[in-house]
């Protein structure tokens with residue numbers, strides 16, 4: 002391989018890495034603002050419960066339901082983003098919390114065997 | 126943020142009425158980061174080369190005038206990237222620009238500091254925008270110019 006070929010592939014690889022990093026950072030930022038919104042909803046719920054306790058008339062679960070729904074939805078979206086981050090970065094997360102390459106069959110930390118993920122990839 | 130997104134869409138339509146935009150648009154990131162590279166090289170060479178070579182540098186950067194060209198290339202690239210699906214790269218360009226303004230970190234005046242802070246702030250605001258649901262960001266990074 003000539004010097005320029007090497008340089009070219011090096012630059013291409015660096016560009017690819019930068020692209021991945023940019024996308025991962027964007028998704029992480031997205032998740033942190035989603036988490037902030039979840040915290041706001043929690044606060045909202047807390048305030049409603051507090052007010053109702055002070056008035057000594059408990060608010061009904063139906064009143065709290067929209068906020069609960071929103072929180073569940075946001076949590077789902079966060080999980081989806083985490084999966085996407087792993088997919089982009091060619092990584093997956095073990096149940097022990099260790100991050101391993103997407104092609105790994107066993108976790109080097111805890112020895113966990115990845116079965117379900119392999120199946121999922123087979124489906125796609 | 127939704128209003129900002131609408132503004133960007135309209136700006137893009139306006140840009141597209143110029144034929145030059147169609148010619149330059151595929152190179153928006155090259156313009157943007159190339160210009161930053163030239164500006165950084167300018168600062169770096171002046172910082173590391175001895176005084177005797179400053180004349181040659183001034184021929185390259187001021188007489189040719191590479192530095193002015195790179196300033197305009199940065200602005201053109203920045204505006205075109207802003208309205209494209211590559212907008213997610215623009216915050217990093219703004220942060221790099223702040224870095225280049227401060228580089229090589231000596232004789233930093235108040236105007237450099239204010240300029241750098243403005244770019245860091247703008248970059249952060251834009252980063253927040255690109256992470257929002259309103260941003261028109263294509264995940265693959267390319268096929269920006271269909272519309």
Ligand SMILES: [Zn+2]
Nearest residue numbers: 095097108111
């Ligand atoms: Zn494990």
